[in-house]
Amino acid sequence: MQASDLLVKCLEEEGIEYIFGVPGEENADFMMSLENSDSIQFILTRHEQGAAFMAEAYGRLTGNPAGCLGTLGPGATNLITGVADSNMDRAPMLVLTGQGATTRLHKESHQAMNVVDMFKPVTKWAVSISHQDNIPEITRKAVRLARTEKPGAVLIELPENIAAMQTEKTPIKPVRFRRSVPEKNIVQQVAQRIAQAKRPIIVAGNGCIRERASASLRELCELTGIGVISTFMGKGAVDMDSEHCLYTIGLGAKDLTACALDASDLIIMLGYDMVEYHPHLWNENADKNIIHIDFLPAEIDEHYNPQIEVIGDLANALDMLTEEMKSLEYDFDFSQQQAVRRDMQAELAEYKDDDTEGLIKPQKCLWDLRKALNPQDILLSDVGAHKMWIARHYHCNEPNTCLIPNGFCSMGFALPGAIGASMVYPDRNIVAICGDGGFMMNVQEMETAKRMNSNILVIVWEDSGYGLIEWKQDTEFGRHTQLAFGNPDWLQLAQAFGWDGYFVKNSVDFASTLEKALAKEGPRLLVIPIDYSENPKLTEKLGKIVCPI
Template identity: 60%
Template sequence: MTKASDLFVQCLEAEGVKRIFGVPGEENADMMMSLQQSSIEFVLCRHEQGAAFMAAVHGRLTGTVGVCLGTLGPGATNLMTGVADGNMDRAPLLVITGQAATTRQHKESHQVMDVVSMFKSVTKWSQAILSPDAIPEVVRKAVKLAEAEKPGAVHIELAEDIAKHETDARPLKVNTVRRPAPDTKALDQAWDLIAAAKRPLIIAGNGTIRTRASAALRAFCDTTGIGALMTFMAKGALDLDDPRCLFTIGMGQRDFPMTMVEESDLIITMGYDMVEYPPSSWNAKGDTKIVHIDFLPAEVDNNYSPDVEIVGDLAGAISALEKRAKRASLTYDFSAQVALRTTMQKEFAAHADETGEGPITPQKAIADVRACLGPNDILLCGVGAHKMWVARQFQCHEPGTCIISNGFCSMGMPLPGAISAAISCPDRKVLGLVGDADFLMNLQEMETARRLNSDITMLVWEDNAYGLIAWKQEQEFGHHTDLSFGNPDWMGLAKSFGWHGSTCTRPEDLQTQLAQALNTDGPSLVVIPVDYRENMKLTERLGTLTVSL
C-alpha cells in the first residue's frame, strides 16, 4: 500500500515533472513531505502569483507542463491571476491546491471555499481528488489536457485527509498522442486559393512558435516567398533577418504592417489566436478572403469567416502545402513586402545612435536590448506602455525568445518569469523588461532570485505613472487622470535584496551597462528614466492604438 500523497508525487515523476513552484500551507503538508523524498525540486516562492507565473513561463519555454502549488483559501486565490495568464497565453500548466478535510467541507469552516469551481473559469479542467485510487487517472488526464492543443492550465485539488489515505493504485503509463493529419480535400481547396492569389499574406499566431510549426512555416515561406506578419506572441516564428519576415502586427490600427493586410487578396492564418488580436482589428468589414490553418476549427466571429479551414497538426498542414508549392509555378507581387521591410528597418534604427542627457526613448532602449542579446537569449516583457514598444520595435531570430503576456495581459509576469527562464534555460541570457508599476507587482520575488542566485537582469523603465493608461486616456479624451505614483530608492532596493544595481541616464551608456549586467553573475537591476513623450508622437504619426489591454 502507498500513501496517497506519495502516489501523487510518483505520478508527477512519471509525467517527467522536474520541479514545482509554490508556497506550501498546512493542508498540503503531506504533499510537501512526499516531495522531500522525491526527485522533484520544490522552488519556494514568496507569493503564489509569482509561483504561477514561473510555472507558466516554464510551460511556454519548454512545451512541457509547468507545475505550481498553493494551499486552500487565500493560497488558491493568490494563484488565480498567474493561472489565468498562463491559460490564455496557452502555457501547459498544472495547478495543485490543498483543501480542508472532507469531514468539514460540507459546512461553514475556516478558509473553506469552492476552489474547484473557482478555477473552472481560468482552466481547461478543474477536479478534486475524491478517492486516492483515482489519483493516477486524474494526474494523467490533467497533464494530457494541459499539453494538448491548445495548451492551457488544469487544476487538481487534494484534501488533507485524502492525502493521508493508503492505496494500492500505481502511476499510469504516459503515452504520446499523435495529432490527426489535415484533410486532403481541405488542403487542395486551400492550395487552389493560394496558387490563384497575387498578393497572399500570412498572419502567424502563437501556434507557430511550437518547434515543428516554426520550422514548417520557415520552409513554406522560403519555397513560396510569401511573407508573414507575426502577432506579439509569435515573434521569432520567422527570423528577423529573413526577407519574408514582415515583423509584428497587433499594435496600431494604422501602423505600417496594416497596409500589408489591406493590400493582400488572401490572408493565410497559421496558429492564429483571437485572444491576442481580434479579427475586427484587421478585417473590420468581414470580407477578407481567409485560409485558416490551426490545430482546432476557427472560433465563430462576425469578422472571421474563413473560406477554407485546415484543421489538424499545424506543422503537418503547412508542410503539405509546401509540397504542393514545390510543384507549382507561382507568380506573386512582393513589392509591398520589400517596401514594408525597408520602412520598418528605418523605424528600428531611428533612435539607435541617440545621445545626450535626460530620459531615454523607448526606441533607443529596445535597440540596445536587441544589440546585447544573442539570437537564443530570452526577453520577457510585462504589460504597460513598454509592451507596446517591445511589440513594435523588438524582433527575434528564434521562436520562444520573446515572452510577452498578450492573452490575459496581466502585469507582474517578468520578474518571476525570468527566474523560471533562468532555471529552464540555464545556458541562455535572460532579461526582463518592465515598467516601474509592472516590476513592483511581484517585487517580493527579488528575494527568490537572490536565494537561487538567478542569473537574470531586470531593466526597469521608470516614468512614475501608469504610462499606458495615460497614453490611452490622452488619445480618447485629450488628457488623462492622475496616474502618478512614487517609487523606491532603486539602488537601495537592489542592495537590500543583495542584487547588483545601476541606473543609467545617458543613452550612449545604456548598451554598456546592460552588457555588464547581463555578464554579471546573479541577479542585476538596471533602471532608466524613459521618455514617454514618444507615446503620443507615435500616435500622431500612426493613429490610435487598437490593442485590447
C-alpha cells in the same frame, strides 16, 4: 502507499521537473511526500502569483507543464491571476492546491471555499480528488489536457484527509499520441487558392512557435517567398533577418505592417488566437479572403469567417502545403510587402544613435538591447506601455525568445517569469523588461531570485506612473486621471536584496552599462528613466500612416 506519495509518484512518471509555490497546513502530507522525490524540485516562492508566473514561463519554453502550488482559500486565490495568464497565453501548467478535509466542506468552515468552481473559467479542467484510488487517472488526464493543443492550465485539488489515506494503486504510464493531420484534398484546395492569388500574406500567431511549426513555416516561405506578419506572441516564427519577416501586428492603431495586410488578396492565418488581435481591427468589413490553418477550428466571429479551414497538426499541415506548392505555378506581387519591410526597418533604426541628455527613448533602449543579445537569448516583457514598444521594436531570430503576455495580459509576469526561464536555460542571457508599476507587483520575488542565484537581468523603465493607462486616457479624453506614484531608491533596493544594481541617466551610456550588466552573473537590476513623451508621438504617427505603395 499514502495517497500523497502516490500523487508525487504520478507526477514523477509524467516527467514533472519543478513545482513552484507557497505551501500551507493543508499541503503538509503532500510536501512531506514531495521532499522524498529524487526528480521533482520544489521551489519556494514569496507569493503564489509569482509561483504561477514561474510555471507559466517554464511551460511556454518547454511545452511541458510545471506545477504551481498553494494551499486552500487565500493561497488558491493568490494563484488565480497567474493561472489565468498561463491558460489564455496557451502555456501548459499544473495547479496544485490543498483543501480542508472532505468531512467539513459541506458547511461553513475555516478558509474553505469552492476552489474548483472558482478555477473553472481560467483552466481547461479543474477537479478535486474525492477518492485516493482516483489519483493515477486524474493525474494522467490532467497532464494530457495541459499539454494537448491548445495547451493551458489544469487544477488538481487534494483535500487533506484524502492525502493521508492509504492506497494500493500505482501510476499510469504516459502514452503519447500523435495529433491528427489534415486531409490531403483540403490542403490541395488551399495550395490551389494560394497559387491563384496575386498578393498572399501570412499572419503567424501563437501556435506557430509551438510543436516544430516555425521550421515548417520557414520552409514554406523559402519556397514561395510569401511574407509573414507575426502577432505579439508569434515573434520569431520567421527570422527577423529574413526578407520574409514583415514584423509585428497588434497595436490598436494602424501600423505599417497593416499596409501589407490591406494590400493582400489572400490572408493565411496560422496558429491564430483571437485573444491577441481581434479581427474587427483588421477585417472591419468582414470581406477579406481568409484561410485558417490551426490545431483547432476557428473561433466564431462575424469578422472572421474563413473560406477554408485546415484543421490538424500545424507543422504537418505546413509541410503538406509546401509539398503541394512545389508542383504548382504562381506569380506573386510582393512589392507592397517589400516596401513595408524597408520602411519598418527605417523606423526601427531611427533613434539607434540617439545621444539626448536625460530621459532615454524606448526605441534607443530596444535597439541597443537587440544588438547586445544573442539570437538564442530570451527577453520577457511585462505589461504596460513598454509592452507596446517591445512588440513594435524588438524582433527575434528564433521562436520563443521573446515572451509577451498578450492573451490575459497580466502585469507582474516578467520578474518571476524570468526566474522560471533561467531554470530552463541557465546558460542563456535572460532579460526582463518591466515598468516600475509591474515590477513592484511581484518585487518580493527578488529574494527568490537571489536565493536561487537566478542568472537574470531585469530592466525597469521608470516613469513613476501607470504609463499605458495614461497613454490611453490622453488619446481618448485629452487628459488622464491621477496615475502617478512614488518609487524606491532602486540601487538601495537592489542592495537590500543582494542584487547588482545599475542606474543609467543618459542614452549615450546605456549600451556600455548594458554590456557590463550582461557580463555579470546572478540577479541584476538596471533602471532607466524612460521618455514616454514618445507615446503620443507614436499615436500621432500611426494615425497618419500612409502605405508605401
